Each structure stands twice: as C-alpha cells, then as structure tokens.
Amino acid sequence: MINYAGCWALFIKEIRRFYSVVVQTVFAPVVATLLYLLVFGQVLDTQIDVYSGLDYSQFIIPGLVMMAILQNAFANTSSSLIQSKMHGNLTFVLLSPISPLELYVAFVGAAIVRGVAVGLAILVVGIIWFDLSWQSPLWIMLFAILSAAMMGGLGMLAGIISDKYDHLAAFQNFVIMPLTFLSGVFYSIHALPGVWQEISQFNPFFYMVDGFRYGFFGQSDVSVYLSLSVTLLFLLIVSAINLILLHKGVKIRE
Amino acid sequence: MLQIPAVEFHQVKKQYGELEALKEISFSVEEGSFFGLLGPNGAGKSTLINAMSGLIVPSSGRIKIKGFDVIDDYRHTRRILGLVPQELISDPFFSIRELLQLQSGYFGLKGAKQSAWIGELLERLALSDKSDANTSQLSGGMKRRVLIAMALVHKPQVLVLDEPTAGVDVDLRRTLWEFTKELHQQGHTVILTTHYLEEAEALCEKIAIMQDGEVKALDSTHALLSKHTYRYLRVTLSQAAYQLIPALEQRLVEREHNGLVFKLEKTASMTELLAWLHENQLQVTDISSRDASLEEVFLDLTSGETT
Known part of the structure; x- marks a missing residue:
C-alpha cells in the first residue's frame, strides 16, 4: 500500500526547506537571471535577428526562464540530498516507512515547485517589461513541469552519487552549466555553423528550451513533438536510474 | 502458543570489500526483553543494528522484526522499530518540534493525539523549553535527547539504542536510563549497546558479546556472570x-x-x-x-x- 501521507509530509518538508531560505533559493536566481536579461537583451536587442518580427530580448526570455527552471530544480534536490547526507538527517527519512518511489516523488515534486516558482517570477517581469506574449500555455506548462522533473531527478542522482559538496560542485559546473549554456538559451541553433547545429542536437537541454519557446512563439528549431519525446525519454531514464539506486540503497543505505 | 521473537537474525552477513563486518550472525531477541549488545569498537554492533533498522543492506541472511522481514516488509518493520543512532544528527532548517512533526508525518501520524504525544515526549525528555530551537544550536546531550524523541515519535514496540549515553553527562545518563527502564516496564523490547558495562549489567536481562563480527557469548546476564x-x-x-x-x-x-x-x-x-x-x-x-x-x-x- 502506498504511504501517501508520508510522501506528502516529505514533499511539504522539502518545500519548507527551500522556503526557509527563500532569498537564496528563489529571489537570488530571479535577480541573477534578470541581470542576464538586462545585459544581453538590452545591449543586443537591435543587433541580433533571431525569429522574424521578434526582438532579441523577447526571444531570450523563454530561454532564460527555462534555464532558471533547469538550474533551480537541479539545485533543490541535489543540495537537499547532500546536506541531509552531511548533517546525517537523511537517516530520519531512511528509518521511516517511505518507499524509494515515494521518496523520489516527494523530492522531485519539491524541485518542480521551486523551479517553476523561480521561472514564474522571471516570466512575470518579462511579461510586464518586455511585452511578452504566448501562443500555447499548455505547451509552456508541460515543458516547464517535465523539464523541472527531469532536472530534479538529475539533481537527485548527483546528490546520491556525491560524497561531498565538492563532487556536487563539479557535477554542477562541468556538466549542468555547459549543457544549459549550450542549449540554445541565448541563440537559435540555426545561427550556428553546421557541425555545431548537429552537436547541439545531442544536448537534451536543447529540446527542453526549444519546446518551451514553442509555447510562446509557435515556432521552434525542431518539431515540438520531437522535443516532448526527448524530454520524456530523459525523464524516464533519469527516474529509472534513480529508482534502481534508491532501491539498492547505493551510497544511501551503506 | 509459541511467541514470535521481537528480532530474529538468520545468518546475517555483511561484507565491505575484504572486510567481513558480520560473519553469519544468528540469534533472536525475545519480546519484552531488555537486551544488551556488547563488544569492543569495530565488533560489528552498529552494523548489526543498522542492518536491523534498514540503514544498511546485509550482504546475505535475513532479519525479521516480529516476524516481518526488514527488506520485504520494511513498511511494517520500520513502524515497529525505533532507532536512536550512535552519530549525532542535526537539521539546520527546522526546530525540534517541527522535526518531530515531520517525522510523525512520514509515519502518517497527525492530529491532536499525535501533537499531545509530541508534547509529552518533549516534556519527558526535558526539551520543552528548547522545542522552538534549531538542532544546530543544541549541546551534544540535548541532541541525544532529540534523537530519542525522534525514535519514539511513532511509539515503536522495539526500541534500539546505539550507545545512547556516549558523551552524555552523569545526570542525563541517569535520566535516560530511568526513561528507558520505564519504557521497558511498559512492555517495549529494548536493545542496547553501551560501553558502560556496569549499566548493561544492571539493566539487561540478556546479553550478547560480539567481537570481529561474531557473537562470542549469548546468555542471560546472570548465567554469563555465573558461568565465568x-x-x-x-x-x-x-x-x-x-x-x-x-x-x-x-x-x-x-x-x-x-x-x-x-x-x-x-x-x-x-x-x-x-x-x-x-x-x-x-x-x-x-x-x-x-x-x-x-x-x-x-x-x-x-x-x-x-x-
């Protein structure tokens, strides 16, 4: 029988954890992303033509929102897990009748909430200041949630395999950061030379950004269905790996 | 009718690379008993306790808590068992009361009755005036009390204390033993590891002495002493x-x-x-x-x- 109450309690605990340091976990990434928008958007607005009839600042807002969602969803699970390991309080959860799946759902659920909260705050500024419109809220919500879930899962994976903060920082700086910056947040991949266009298509983050952008402009670099399929596939792979590790207790019950 | 033991170990083995931390341990702990698990550092006591609580997975063998397997029926066994771990634990994000409420939530326990139990635990463990304090602001002794409260929050039938008096002053040690004795008198099975052997002698009805991952002796305290x-x-x-x-x-x-x-x-x-x-x-x-x-x-x- 599923322990819904236990899973819910853990989900709420994870939300309360990041909310207790909301300046660091929500406001700071919002301000950092708005600075990107200010610098890149304002300076390059008239110099770069990406999609026809669209200002560069309008073009990059969805990309920046998605970048913030991805980074914050990853940060939530990974930092929570590594802190719990370091302080030892993960033991409390491990001693409770919460299954690996319930633990995963609770952690990833909270990561989605944080990712989407940060993304939403940036989006509100984008809508007010840059006259941003949207074509399909459904695609926007779908990509925001699925991408946050995938990154929450990836953060969980990083948290599981990391033994110290240093390992996590390496994963964040050498894997997550490059993949995010090279995912088409600041440009359309059509602006890249041929070979880089092809390489970009091996980056799963590219599909999340592209699909999310489709929700706003109704146009994208690749088919939105391809983006959805890739996002779902990666979410499934990451979830499966996490559940296997949690079930076996790798680096958690050792 | 044959009584189901509180805890049963069947050929429990734990291997860390070359090191055999537990070498096919088999014994049982009777329900309602006060059981002592003694041994020098590195004997395998904590490994055995952690395997029983599900904090580590044994390499082979079976552990049952009141007839339920700790791997296959973990939801049952974790409700039956309360562990006070050896290492001090803190959570910088929550107060003691919040931690107890969250832990209750993991077990699906809430409402006025549970809040009253949390209040009773805080009172009994002299934590009431610190209930809104963060665990990182507490002394070692206070943290130890919090761990005991956390272990008891779901009213487990079997309480496992892994060196609960390590680094604790004499007063608190006495309070803890009084509380533990009271729990035992209420019908809880208590499993204890300690380095204070005179306490084990005074409290435990049965004792297992472990060394190098093996049980060297297992008998009632009286028999162990008289067999000497x-x-x-x-x-x-x-x-x-x-x-x-x-x-x-x-x-x-x-x-x-x-x-x-x-x-x-x-x-x-x-x-x-x-x-x-x-x-x-x-x-x-x-x-x-x-x-x-x-x-x-x-x-x-x-x-x-x-x-």
Whole structure:
C-alpha cells in the first residue's frame, strides 16, 4: 500500500526547506537571471535577428526562464540530498516507512515547485517589461513541469552519487552549466555553423528550451513533438536510474 | 502458543570489500526483553543494528522484526522499530518540534493525539523549553535527547539504542536510563549497546558479546556472570608483600598498598589459597571474595582467554 501521507509530509518538508531560505533559493536566481536579461537583451536587442518580427530580448526570455527552471530544480534536490547526507538527517527519512518511489516523488515534486516558482517570477517581469506574449500555455506548462522533473531527478542522482559538496560542485559546473549554456538559451541553433547545429542536437537541454519557446512563439528549431519525446525519454531514464539506486540503497543505505 | 521473537537474525552477513563486518550472525531477541549488545569498537554492533533498522543492506541472511522481514516488509518493520543512532544528527532548517512533526508525518501520524504525544515526549525528555530551537544550536546531550524523541515519535514496540549515553553527562545518563527502564516496564523490547558495562549489567536481562563480527557469548546476564570460571579474592595484609611465590604471582591481578587481588579458578579451594599465603609467610588481616563483574567477563571473552 502506498504511504501517501508520508510522501506528502516529505514533499511539504522539502518545500519548507527551500522556503526557509527563500532569498537564496528563489529571489537570488530571479535577480541573477534578470541581470542576464538586462545585459544581453538590452545591449543586443537591435543587433541580433533571431525569429522574424521578434526582438532579441523577447526571444531570450523563454530561454532564460527555462534555464532558471533547469538550474533551480537541479539545485533543490541535489543540495537537499547532500546536506541531509552531511548533517546525517537523511537517516530520519531512511528509518521511516517511505518507499524509494515515494521518496523520489516527494523530492522531485519539491524541485518542480521551486523551479517553476523561480521561472514564474522571471516570466512575470518579462511579461510586464518586455511585452511578452504566448501562443500555447499548455505547451509552456508541460515543458516547464517535465523539464523541472527531469532536472530534479538529475539533481537527485548527483546528490546520491556525491560524497561531498565538492563532487556536487563539479557535477554542477562541468556538466549542468555547459549543457544549459549550450542549449540554445541565448541563440537559435540555426545561427550556428553546421557541425555545431548537429552537436547541439545531442544536448537534451536543447529540446527542453526549444519546446518551451514553442509555447510562446509557435515556432521552434525542431518539431515540438520531437522535443516532448526527448524530454520524456530523459525523464524516464533519469527516474529509472534513480529508482534502481534508491532501491539498492547505493551510497544511501551503506 | 509459541511467541514470535521481537528480532530474529538468520545468518546475517555483511561484507565491505575484504572486510567481513558480520560473519553469519544468528540469534533472536525475545519480546519484552531488555537486551544488551556488547563488544569492543569495530565488533560489528552498529552494523548489526543498522542492518536491523534498514540503514544498511546485509550482504546475505535475513532479519525479521516480529516476524516481518526488514527488506520485504520494511513498511511494517520500520513502524515497529525505533532507532536512536550512535552519530549525532542535526537539521539546520527546522526546530525540534517541527522535526518531530515531520517525522510523525512520514509515519502518517497527525492530529491532536499525535501533537499531545509530541508534547509529552518533549516534556519527558526535558526539551520543552528548547522545542522552538534549531538542532544546530543544541549541546551534544540535548541532541541525544532529540534523537530519542525522534525514535519514539511513532511509539515503536522495539526500541534500539546505539550507545545512547556516549558523551552524555552523569545526570542525563541517569535520566535516560530511568526513561528507558520505564519504557521497558511498559512492555517495549529494548536493545542496547553501551560501553558502560556496569549499566548493561544492571539493566539487561540478556546479553550478547560480539567481537570481529561474531557473537562470542549469548546468555542471560546472570548465567554469563555465573558461568565465568573465576572468582576474585581480595586479601588485606598487615604489611606490604614484595615477593610472592609463583602460585600467587601468576594469579595476582591487582596490587595496592597492603591489598592484593587474586583471580582464582572456581575449582581451586579456599584452603589452597590459604596454604599458598601461609607458604609465602604473609600475615593476613582480611579476605573477601566476589564473583566476576560483567566487565571482567567481557574482557576475558574479548581478549581471547577461555572462561
């Protein structure tokens, strides 16, 4: 029988954890992303033509929102897990009748909430200041949630395999950061030379950004269905790996 | 009707690379008993306790808590078992009361009744005035109390305490033992590891002594003490003795001013000792005899001597 109450309690605990340091976990990434928008958007607005009839600042807002969602969803699970390991309080959860799946759902659920909260705050500024419109809220919500879930899962994976903060920082700086910056947040991949266009298509983050952008402009670099399929596939792979590790207790019950 | 044991270990093995932390451990703990698990550092006590609580996965073997397997039926076993871990734990994000509420939530426990139980735990463990404090602001003793409250929040039938008095002052140690005794009297099974052997001797009805991942001895505390093949004789002399005959010298375990303590085989008679003392021309003013303490039994077992 599923322990819904236990899973819910853990989900709420994870939300309360990041909310207790909301300046660091929500406001700071919002301000950092708005600075990107200010610098890149304002300076390059008239110099770069990406999609026809669209200002560069309008073009990059969805990309920046998605970048913030991805980074914050990853940060939530990974930092929570590594802190719990370091302080030892993960033991409390491990001693409770919460299954690996319930633990995963609770952690990833909270990561989605944080990712989407940060993304939403940036989006509100984008809508007010840059006259941003949207074509399909459904695609926007779908990509925001699925991408946050995938990154929450990836953060969980990083948290599981990391033994110290240093390992996590390496994963964040050498894997997550490059993949995010090279995912088409600041440009359309059509602006890249041929070979880089092809390489970009091996980056799963590219599909999340592209699909999310489709929700706003109704146009994208690749088919939105391809983006959805890739996002779902990666979410499934990451979830499966996490559940296997949690079930076996790798680096958690050792 | 046959009573299901509180805990059963069936050939439990835990391997860390080359190191065999647990070597096919098999024994059971009766329901309602106060059970002591003793052994030197690295004997495997915490590994066994962690395997029982699901904090580590055994390499092979089975552990059952009240008939439920700790791997297959973990939801049942974790509700039955409460663990006070050896390492101190903190959570910088929540107060003590919030931690207890969250832990209750993991077990699906909420409402007025649970809040009242949390209040009772805080009161009983003298944590009420610190209930809104963060665990990172607490002393080691206070953290230990929080761990006990966390372990009891779901009212487990089996309470496992892994060195709960390590680094705790005398007052708190006494309070903890009083509380533990009370829980035992209420019908809880208590499993305890401690380095304070006199406490284990006073509290535990049955004791397992572990060394190098094996159970070296397992019996009731009384049987362990009476099975010990030595007794201790304290001889007070009218003046200090500097030279002893070999029969006395080899049995001498302690020398202090005019007092000598001999470790004597239970098979050896008092007449024999008196004869040796006479042969040594010692003027005896007093002789007292006592059985071995748990500490002496423990040291004999773990130092490899036959008892």
